[in-house]
Amino acid sequence: MANPPLKGVISYPITPFDTVTGEVDLAALSRLTEDLVAAGSHAVAPLGSTGESAYLREDEWDAVCETTLQTVAKRVPTLVGVSHWSTEGTVRRARVAARNGATAIMVLPQVYWQLTEAELERHYAAVAAATDLPLMLYNNPGTSGVDLRPETVVALARKIPNLTMVKESSGDVARFRAIRELSDGALSVYNGNNPVALEAFRSGAVGWCTASPCLVPRWALELYAAATGGDDERADAILAELLPFLQFIVGYGLPRAIKAGLQIQDREAGYPRTPLLPLPDKETERLQEMLDHLSAHPLVDSTA
Amino acid sequence: MANPPLKGVISYPITPFDTVTGEVDLAALSRLTEDLVAAGSHAVAPLGSTGESAYLREDEWDAVCETTLQTVAKRVPTLVGVSHWSTEGTVRRARVAARNGATAIMVLPQVYWQLTEAELERHYAAVAAATDLPLMLYNNPGTSGVDLRPETVVALARKIPNLTMVKESSGDVARFRAIRELSDGALSVYNGNNPVALEAFRSGAVGWCTASPCLVPRWALELYAAATGGDDERADAILAELLPFLQFIVGYGLPRAIKAGLQIQDREAGYPRTPLLPLPDKETERLQEMLDHLSAHPLVDSTA
Amino acid sequence: MANPPLKGVISYPITPFDTVTGEVDLAALSRLTEDLVAAGSHAVAPLGSTGESAYLREDEWDAVCETTLQTVAKRVPTLVGVSHWSTEGTVRRARVAARNGATAIMVLPQVYWQLTEAELERHYAAVAAATDLPLMLYNNPGTSGVDLRPETVVALARKIPNLTMVKESSGDVARFRAIRELSDGALSVYNGNNPVALEAFRSGAVGWCTASPCLVPRWALELYAAATGGDDERADAILAELLPFLQFIVGYGLPRAIKAGLQIQDREAGYPRTPLLPLPDKETERLQEMLDHLSAHPLVDSTA
Amino acid sequence: MANPPLKGVISYPITPFDTVTGEVDLAALSRLTEDLVAAGSHAVAPLGSTGESAYLREDEWDAVCETTLQTVAKRVPTLVGVSHWSTEGTVRRARVAARNGATAIMVLPQVYWQLTEAELERHYAAVAAATDLPLMLYNNPGTSGVDLRPETVVALARKIPNLTMVKESSGDVARFRAIRELSDGALSVYNGNNPVALEAFRSGAVGWCTASPCLVPRWALELYAAATGGDDERADAILAELLPFLQFIVGYGLPRAIKAGLQIQDREAGYPRTPLLPLPDKETERLQEMLDHLSAHPLVDSTA
Incomplete structure (x- = not known):
């Protein structure tokens, strides 16, 4: 694991939709992306689950990719x-990403028809071969319908040279360590499950894939700084304040919760696309309280 | 359950791709569709899982819909x-289907983000309200990631007037009866699991959703005729001969197996789209033997 | 929902095993149970997942039931x-519970062979009829292998008079409200998912099923007091401090984490039974820090 | 893969219960076991899912083990x-099996609490070390709650010398070949999914784990003989006749269906234990027709 192209706080923007037309609001996306970079995100990751990529048309997907990457303008990896x-x-999407200057791509083993071992390997090999970009395998059984345990991930990576990163969201926190050990450190591991952010860093994850910086960027960054700077006490203190918020946004669904939070902050984001519905009023009030609490908290300077 | 708009053998065409370009082969699709109608299918159902709809671009989806429905030309329901x-x-797809003259639409509760009860209801209500067409709810946990048990299905149907049909593919054969009873017969039940075709009819299913007529249409039709005509012995005999084939096409995946069978029969279909790979040679040989066996069998006149 | 027999903080003891012999340590169990009652738990719930009931022999199960209930001695409901x-x-277990004076029983739809609707109903009806105790249905798809959505739960409850309570651990926080509404308030709802404790109370849950009082009882009780006493700010503050700990014990598995915590506190509990392994050293150190933090924190008087 | 201790038709007895008392009927079990051996089964496998082992008390489990193995009396492997x-x-069960002279043991990765890679390995290692018997890992996600894909199975087997066999019931027929290839033939593969019996043999499985011999032993044996003797045409013909029956017993659940069949054949078996309910009357009639059909069929001499 020489030097992974991504580490630290990898910020996932939501995809804003115009409240009236329902169309992708590229101007709002650009502003959000700029905010994420300006706040100090170590990387920006558009078109994840948070970005509602499942609900976008292909032309919308391309526009989101282009706008995000142009806004980032290589100031940080993407x-x-x-x-x-x-x-x-x-x-096709991998090539669009490459053409727009992406640093790396992330691929879920998204299955409609269940795939054989050969098909799974061929799929990853084909996607990996389509560009020169390093590839991150994303294991999230709840979303993809298939659980790739550490041995399977490591076996795949041995056959596909640019599969060098794994994002783990199965919920089994012991896998961060297991993947590193099984691959003799060849695979860099990332955490995709917000509430275990600190656990993951302490178990060897090099990055945290999170939508939380859309609302409270300093908190994620300070958590990472404390966790990697050896200040365990501060890391614990930050996590304690941040965790109810992380738990909340995951529990109610990232697009629902992040968009409600952006509205609270008077930033345009619109509503999630149906079938997702906006966060209900009562939950939105609670989110407001959480955000007020975090922005006023002395532990992290939210204006930094 | 006055008079459901669909019953009997509901034939699912695969979507042919050109072997060289990989593009949808609309001419081959039209020929296959014509074959399905000419053979006596009671209905034709494009763009199911069998039709690899998950792997189509939207423009391809529309073209497949239009070509299939124009070819059927209302000779049978769609x-x-x-x-x-x-x-x-x-x-959008429901409207394209309606505009092209579809008889009914089928909707899986396809979840990326898990849906709340309210979101699930709103989704079905919105799709149902978008056209005048009757709607078939399709329960297939293996594909959709969520299992809607009979009570949930019946509760949804009570709130959505044109949700009048349910296709069950959960594998629990007792549900055919359970759904009818829980809904006091208001819901018509269809079977989407090939190997339990006869069981389903005997448990009250009014239709069989199947890709088998792409290769051996007379067998499915004769099974239905025997099952509904009270000739149990003949139904059993037909099932006995047909079942290894049904088991095989399901076991290896319908797009893989049906396309291999069409090539054996010298009909154009191309290969499945990756990540699906073509049926391996050894399995293709076995499929050939099965098809030879069925076409030569005296029990069903394959040329009818 | 006249007056449910259980509400508030329902404390789940682990089952201690002797470090040398591996046998159930009833004396340690009795001390732990006494601690839970003395600390002010509103109810005690032995033999849940936390109690490793899956790993007990039947004679051990009976002994744990008897010892726990005798220790509680009806000072609080069980x-x-x-x-x-x-x-x-x-x-059999329900009758042992009744004979020992239990207040209520909890039943997961634990499936080895998948159950039909009729079998599921018959199972619950038989268990409900075996005693006069009120019954709590426990929905936890991750453990039971089947997800009973709100409509199914409510339909079951309508047929079984003493099925009056539901414990929801599916992770879908919107279900607390959905079950109450679908049942017109006839069903009392309980939360089994520690990290959403406050969310659940705010969504109408009347009780919180939690192992956390084994280690930090005052925190759970004060959270409940604040949440039901209308002191939202205090509830939020308590949750903020408590949540990293709740997240940790759930993430590493309750038996593993709670037993490690009891050892840190110099209370006998032994190790979890294999296949579970003890919490690793590094994670145990972190747990120690969390416990130190909570016990020294001014927000909650840990000695109360 | 020198010489696996088991091959061919591995017959799974149900566990008979007395119709009146509901207790295990050891005399009936002994008669059924004798029938399985007398009919020519290549091995006998008590206490699988078919044997309702999940519903037995430990003393019943031991008695079933002892009675079955004493009846077999090493005439065939167990x-x-x-x-x-x-x-x-x-x-404990492994040792009871060894003490009673079992040839091999079968172990499902049965999870209550999800297991880490380390716990999974330790569990198998401990069970393997407890006896000298060869161990068969049984992958059946529908029952165990976890899917061990081929790489994981092969990785486990590399660390555990007597883990030399794998029974695959995930439904992915391509895995029979995948496991053999990934293990360079070191692992012997068995099929646990009745309807793909012939497919499995043709893909390299050396044995078929099946309850069908309880009712129609000659059919399974002749299928194996034809499949391994190179008589493909006969194998296909046998499968055609047998498959509706195999599909039926799997579709309605093996204990339910096999016990109904034994009653049809006037052999004592009693009913499955609740929560399982007996096969309904209508389905029992169909099973009778299937059994009549098979017993009268000229293809296989049922009296052999």
């Missing part, structure tokens, strides 16, 4: 979620 | 699979 | 987890 | 299902 049911669709 | 992750995408 | 794969086994 | 949630319980 990781683009290119998963699609078909290999062709995944390859 | 059922169009319009499932999509977003409500907007599902509604 | 809820006994009696789930077993067979109806007979569940009934 | 494979005992020893799975249990706890390692201790699994080891």
